[in-house]
Amino acid sequence: xxxxxxxxxxxxxxxxxxxxxxxxxxxxxxxxxxxxxxxxxxxxxxxxxxxxxxxxxxxxxxxxxxxxxxxxxxxxxxxxxxxxxxxxxxxxxxxxxxxxxxxxxxxxxxxxxxx
Amino acid sequence: xxxxxxxxxxxxxxxxxxxxxxxxxxxxxxxxxxxxxxxxxxxxxxxxxxxxxxxxxxxxxxxxxxxxxxxxxxxxxxxxxxxxxxxxxxxxxxxxxxxxxxxxxxxxx
Numbered sequence: 477x478x479x480x481x482x483x484x485x486x487x488x489x490x491x492x493x494x495x496x497x498x499x500x501x502x503x504x505x506x507x508x509x510x511x512x513x514x515x516x517x518x519x520x521x522x523x524x525x526x527x528x529x530x531x532x533x534x535x536x537x538x539x540x541x542x543x544x545x546x547x548x549x550x551x552x553x554x555x556x557x558x559x560x561x562x563x564x565x566x567x568x569x570x571x572x573x574x575x576x577x578x579x580x581x582x583x584x585x586x587x588x589x590x591x
Numbered sequence: 592x593x594x595x596x597x598x599x600x601x602x603x604x605x606x607x608x609x610x611x612x613x614x615x616x617x618x619x620x621x622x623x624x625x626x627x628x629x630x631x632x633x634x635x636x637x638x639x640x641x642x643x644x645x646x647x648x649x650x651x652x653x654x655x656x657x658x659x660x661x662x663x664x665x666x667x668x669x670x671x672x673x674x675x676x677x678x679x680x681x682x683x684x685x686x687x688x689x690x691x692x693x694x695x696x697x698x699x700x
Contacts, residue, residue, distance in 0.1 A: 511690070518597075518679060519634065519690040532686040567633055579624065579636035580688075 478503070480570050480583035481550075488589045495555040495562070497586045501570030508551045509580060510543055513565045525551060558590045595682050597691035605699050610670050612694035614663040614680035621683045623656055623663045628693075629676045637665075637678075670698045 481500040489495050501508050506527055511519040521535040525545040536543065540558075545551040555562055565587050569580035594617045604610050614623065622641045626634035638647055640656035640663060647654045653666045663680055675698050680691040 509688075518692045519681075521687050521689065524686060534687065569634075579639060580634075582626075582633040582635070584633050 480505075480568060480581050482568050482583035482586050484586060485584060486587050486589070488591060489558045490591050491559055492557050495558050495588055495590075497553040497555075497566050497568075497588070498550040499553070499568030499570075499583055500550040501568075502581055504572060505570035505581070506573050507571045508545050509569045509571075510551075510553050511567045511569065513567060513585075515564075519567065522553070555588075558588075560590045563588055563590045595680060595689045595691040597678075597680060597694050599694055600692065601695045601697070603697045603699060604670050606672060607669050610667040610674070610696055612665050612678050612680075612696075614665075614682070614691050616661045616682050616684075616689070618684055619660050621660075623660075623683070624681045624688070625654060625663075625665055626679045626681060626690075627676050628679065632676075634679060667696075670696070672698050672700055674698055 480502055483498050487495055508525045510522040512522055513519050523536050523543045524532040527545055528547050540556045542554045565585045567582050567585045569582045571578040571580050596615050598613050622639055624639045625637040627637055628634045638654050640654055643660050644658045645656040651668045655664045665678055667674055677693045677695045679693045681688045
């Protein structure tokens with residue numbers, strides 16, 4: 477059973493470009509969470525999704541950031557018009573249908589560098 | 592707003608010494624989870640505590656959840672070099688998990 481997969485593992489973008497980060501949850505998991513981690517800091521919650529639904533996006537910046545988890549395919553975190561401050565590691569985690577009461581399985585992360 | 596603080600931020604110990612990290616929330620938590628992240632790696636789940644005053648053990652690790660469900664601690668007995676990493680608590684309120692700031696543990700052989 478493959479774990480949570482994220483791609484790309486490393487992404488370099490110039491200011492103003494778009495970044496698309498993908499997350500495939502573990503088999504059987506219908507809940508996906510996205511977190512951002514700045515160097516030497518903890519994980520900051522961004523968004524919590526189920527298939528085709530955003531459950532909680534209170535941690536997402538109001539502009540330029542969006543997330544989706546379609547019926548088919550991976551969850552996507554999209555950052556438009558990236559700025560240097562967006563440089564961080566973005567982790568995706570998944571959990572079984574019981575949601576928040578279960579452990580979260582983290583992917584290896586996507587390390588975004590904005591030049 | 593909701594905050595989960597951890598202390599200390601960094602801890603260096605000699606191999607064989609004990610280590611404790613403390614997690615404090617500004618509000619009551621539904622449950623608390625602990626994760627370990629190795630340098631360059633991703634967080635890995637260690638344990639979940641749900642009940643007030645709950646204590647759980649995993650070999651040399653002891654986890655506690657406070658009576659008021661606002662604080663928690665992780666204690667490692669007789670640290671080993673394999674314990675190196677950053678330990679995060681994550682407390683749930685409502686729909687969100689709030690991760691603590693983490694405690695980075697260095698074990699000196």
